[in-house]
Amino acid sequence: MAGASLDIQDLHKSFGGVAAVNGVSLRLEPGRIYGLIGPNGSGKTTLFNCITGVERPDAGRVVLDGERIDGLKPYQIALKGVGRTFQVIRVFPELTALENLLVVTRGDRAAAAARAEELLRFVKLERLKDEFAGNLSYGQQKLVEFVRMLMRDPRLVLLDEPAAGVNRTLLNDLLDAVRRLRDQGKTVLLVEHDMKVVMGLCEHVFVLDHGEKIAEGAPGVIQADERVIEAYFGR
Amino acid sequence: MKAGVLGALAIVLVAAAVYPVVATGYGLRATLQVFMWIALAGSWNIISGLTGYVSFGHVAFFGVGAYTGAILVATHGWPWLPAALAGGVAATVLALLIGYPCLRLKGPYFAIAMLGLNEVLRALASYFEGLTGGGNGLSLPTLDASLPIYYVTGLLALAVTGTTYLIVTSRFGLRLMTIREDEVAAEAMGIDTFRHKLYAFLLSAVAPGIAGALMARDQGYIEPISVFPLATTITMIVMVLFGGKGTVWGPVLGAVVLFVAQEMVWARYPYLHPALFGTIIVVVVLAMPRGVLGLLQIKYRLPRTV
Numbered sequence: 017m018a019g020a021s022l023d024i025q026d027l028h029k030s031f032g033g034v035a036a037v038n039g040v041s042l043r044l045e046p047g048r049i050y051g052l053i054g055p056n057g058s059g060k061t062t063l064f065n066c067i068t069g070v071e072r073p074d075a076g077r078v079v080l081d082g083e084r085i086d087g088l089k090p091y092q093i094a095l096k097g098v099g100r101t102f103q104v105i106r107v108f109p110e111l112t113a114l115e116n117l118l119v120v121t122r123g124d125r126a127a128a129a130a131r132a133e134e135l136l137r138f139v140k141l142e143r144l145k146d147e148f149a150g151n152l153s154y155g156q157q158k159l160v161e162f163v164r165m166l167m168r169d170p171r172l173v174l175l176d177e178p179a180a181g182v183n184r185t186l187l188n189d190l191l192d193a194v195r196r197l198r199d200q201g202k203t204v205l206l207v208e209h210d211m212k213v214v215m216g217l218c219e220h221v222f223v224l225d226h227g228e229k230i231a232e233g234a235p236g237v238i239q240a241d242e243r244v245i246e247a248y249f250g251r
Numbered sequence: 252m253k254a255g256v257l258g259a260l261a262i263v264l265v266a267a268a269v270y271p272v273v274a275t276g277y278g279l280r281a282t283l284q285v286f287m288w289i290a291l292a293g294s295w296n297i298i299s300g301l302t303g304y305v306s307f308g309h310v311a312f313f314g315v316g317a318y319t320g321a322i323l324v325a326t327h328g329w330p331w332l333p334a335a336l337a338g339g340v341a342a343t344v345l346a347l348l349i350g351y352p353c354l355r356l357k358g359p360y361f362a363i364a365m366l367g368l369n370e371v372l373r374a375l376a377s378y379f380e381g382l383t384g385g386g387n388g389l390s391l392p393t394l395d396a397s398l399p400i401y402y403v404t405g406l407l408a409l410a411v412t413g414t415t416y417l418i419v420t421s422r423f424g425l426r427l428m429t430i431r432e433d434e435v436a437a438e439a440m441g442i443d444t445f446r447h448k449l450y451a452f453l454l455s456a457v458a459p460g461i462a463g464a465l466m467a468r469d470q471g472y473i474e475p476i477s478v479f480p481l482a483t484t485i486t487m488i489v490m491v492l493f494g495g496k497g498t499v500w501g502p503v504l505g506a507v508v509l510f511v512a513q514e515m516v517w518a519r520y521p522y523l524h525p526a527l528f529g530t531i532i533v534v535v536v537l538a539m540p541r542g543v544l545g546l547l548q549i550k551y552r553l554p555r556t557v
Contacts, residue, residue, distance in 0.1 A: 068439060094441030102439075108432035111425060119425045120440050128422075161436075168441055 019046030019203035020081045020097055020171035022067070027076035029062055036062040037073070038227035044172070049194065049204040051218030051235070053211075055247055058224040060207045061103060064174055068100050069093040080172065099170030103177050103207070105157045107164070109150025113141055116149050116164050135163040139189065155182045162190065166197075173197055175206040179213045191217055215239065223247065267405055271398055279401060285510050286404040287466065290458045291483070292490040292502035293411035298455035299488070300496035301415075301424065302448055303431025304354065308365030309487055311349075311372050312342035312459035313466075314478040318376060320464025321389045321473050331396055332403065335464040342460025343453050350452040354445060357434070366481075373479035388474030391467065400469050404462065408503075411458045416499045418454075419555050427451050428497070489528055492535050495544030499556050504543060 022044040029037040037059040044050050052060050065071040067078055069090040078086040085093050094100075108116050114132055121128035136142045139159040144152060149160050158181065165173070178194070179187055194217060198204055208214045214221060215235040223231040223238060225247040231238055238244055271279055291313065299305045316338030323329040323337055353364045376383045383389060418424040429437035430444050437444050467473045486509070494505030509531070516524050539546045547553060 070435065070439075089443075090435075090438035091441050091443045094439055100439050102436070106433045106436035106439075108429050108436065110432055111428060115425055118422060119429050119437075120442065121422060125422070164440065 018171065018201040019048075021045055022172055022203060022205070023077070023079040024063075024067070025077040025079065027063070027066055027078065028074045029059075029066055029071055030074055035227045037066060039076075040224065040227070040229050041076075042222050042229065042232070044203050044205060046171075046203050047198060047201045048219050049198050049206070049217055051214040051221040052205060052207045052224065053209075053214055053221060053238075054224035057226075058247075059227040060224055061176060062227075063224070064100065064176055064207065067093075067174065068098060094168065094170075097168075097171035098174065099165035099168055099172070100174040101158075101161045101165055101176055101178060103180075105154070105161055107149040107152075107157045107160050110148055112146050113149050113152065113160050114145040116160055117167050120167050132167065135166055136160075138193065139163050155186045158182055159186070159190065162193070170202065172203045172205070175204065175208075177207055177209065179208055179210045187213075264409070268402075271401060279397065281510075281514060283397070283401050283404055283469070285507055286401070286408040287462050288486070288490060288506035288510050289408035289503050290404070290411045290462050292487045292494070292506045293408070293415055294455045294458045295484075295487040296491045296496060296498075296502045297415060297418065297427075298448075298451050300491055300498070300501070301418065301431065302427045302451040304448060304452070305358075305362045305488075306365045306455070307362045307481075307484055307488075308367070308369035309455070309459060310479055310481070310483040311365070311369040312345060312456040313463035313483060314369070314372055314376070314475075315345050316342045316460030316463030317467040317473050317478040318383055318389070318463075319460070321391055321467040322382065324468060325389055325391045331394070331400075331464075331468040335403065335461050335468065338464025338467075339457045339461035342456040342463070345460075346453050346456035347449075350449050354448045354452060369479055369481065369484070373475045376475040376479065383475075386475065388472055388477075389467075391471045393471065394468070397469060400465055404465055407458055407461055407465070412499065412503055414454065415502075416556060419497075419499050423447075423450075431497070485528065489532055489535075491542070492540075493531060493542055495542030495546070495548070497555070498542070498544045498548065501542050501544045 024040060024042045027037050027040045040063060052063065054060055062071060066073045066086065069088050069092065073086050077084055080096055080098065085096055113136060114129065117132035117135060118128055133142055133145060136145050139162065141156060141159055144156065149157060152160065162178070178190055182190060191213065194204055218235055221232065221235050221238045222229055223244050230243045230247060231241045267282070270282060295306065295309050319341035320334040320338040323334040324331055349368055353361055356364055377386050418427065426442050426447050429442060430448060434444055463478060490505030490509050491502050493509060494503065495501030512527065513524060516527050535542065541549065544557060548555065548557060
């Protein structure tokens with residue numbers, strides 16, 4: 017499936033007295049890779065959770081291809097074509113790698129298995145397909161989570177720190193895979209702390225600080241932005 | 252391997268079918284009880300072992316089935332078999348009413364809610380004397396149907412185990428397990444976890460409802476304490492934990508082994524019997540949290556259907 021546009025309009029989400037996301041607006045176009053950066057506690061994951069329905073925003077809209085999705089349940093949003101990975105790995109540990117991918121399939125089982133195995137081959141895990149996902153290494157689990165998300169052929173892909181804990185070789189494979197998703201026309205938004213990854217992969221970067229968007233633009237522009245430097249390093 | 256398993260299964264089934272010809276009265280009753288425990292433990296395994304929603308009040312479905320069946324037989328003159336099926340329907344309806352709000356609760360909250368449900372139902376059964384006979388209980392007309400009840404309960408045990416096999420080998424079953432493994436990730440994958448939990452819950456209520464009605468008919472008398480005991484839920488749980496939760500044959504193994512052990516201890520040391528169960532819980536949880544079959548599966552890399 018080709019990519020979707022995502023329009024976030026004046027989104028607010030507070031926890032108690034803390035405004036985790038405070039009036040953020042951003043727009044994603046299909047077929048591009050976007051980065052979302054910011055110091056810890058700047059609201060990146062909360063924003064992800066609001067897009068995917070894990071959290072219900074207090075105010076504002078989330079519009080996917082012209083259709084409001086805020087207020088829908090997480091599974092409904094997933095069915096609309098939003099796939100995500102998590103900051104802390106969430107594979108199904110006592111299902112095999114193959115079963116992790118098969119859970120969402122229906123109909124022809126052989127065809128589903130063939131597709132799942134193809135995706136596992138794509139990340140070089142076909143040899144481990146019958147191993148419990150919980151027994152795989154951290155990086156391998158991350159790959160399982162990544163291809164599991166692809167089983168639904170999402171239009172918008174949200175990646176929460178895809179590079180964290182993954183070794184260089186594996187990381188390059190993963191980044192290639194993300195670029196291929198973009199080439200298929202999918203929309204990608206990733207949260208990442210590794211600036212090398214962000215600058216090398218993303219075409220457009222949003223910077224959050226204290227729940228507000230303080231800057232956006234091409235990676236080179238962002239790196240030179242004073243407010244960004246200040247948010248990261250202090251005045 | 253597969254042929255061997257099927258062969259062994261066929262032998263057990265034939266043996267169970269012809270057993271009444273040679274059985275003593277005690278033997279027949281004991282085997283009937285084993286069938287019932289297989290059905291109960293297997294049902295608990297569907298919602299709690301596979302889906303991961305631990306129900307501490309599963310005997311509620313047994314009790315509601317027992318009262319439904321008993322009232323239909325005693326007050327309305329129904330034959331026992333349709334009354335037993337009605338017991339299953341009543342339990343399923345209860346599961347729908349209870350599951351709708353309670354399955355939105357997570358982890359321990361669901362377990363406690365189910366515990367409360369059972370206590371409420373027991374109180375209600377005592378309170379509505381006109382319908383249930385209250386604390387005096389409800390007597391059913393005398394009828395010796397122990398042989399047909401033996402077969403029907405056996406079929407029930409078989410049906411629960413067969414259903415579990417079908418679930419475990421299906422992608423529906425995989426989706427139930429994703430709820431146990433990580434509900435947030437399951438939702439993010441587009442799985443309607445609430446609907447899946449509800450289906451599992453309904454499936455887990457049918458057989459206990461039927462079993463309750465069958466036991467009411469077989470024993471001829473029920474009272475609130477006899478059909479809503481927390482101990483029955485605990486026994487189901489211990490059987491499944493011992494045999495292996497989330498497996499197909501774990502509840503069967505647990506039901507057979509623990510029932511036999513229980514009978515042996517009962518006869519000789521009546522007061523030791525609760526201590527036995529307590530000890531088994533502690534030992535299983537500490538030494539083999541996956542149960543006997545769970546342990547074997549991991550060790551010998553056996554499929555989940557073992």
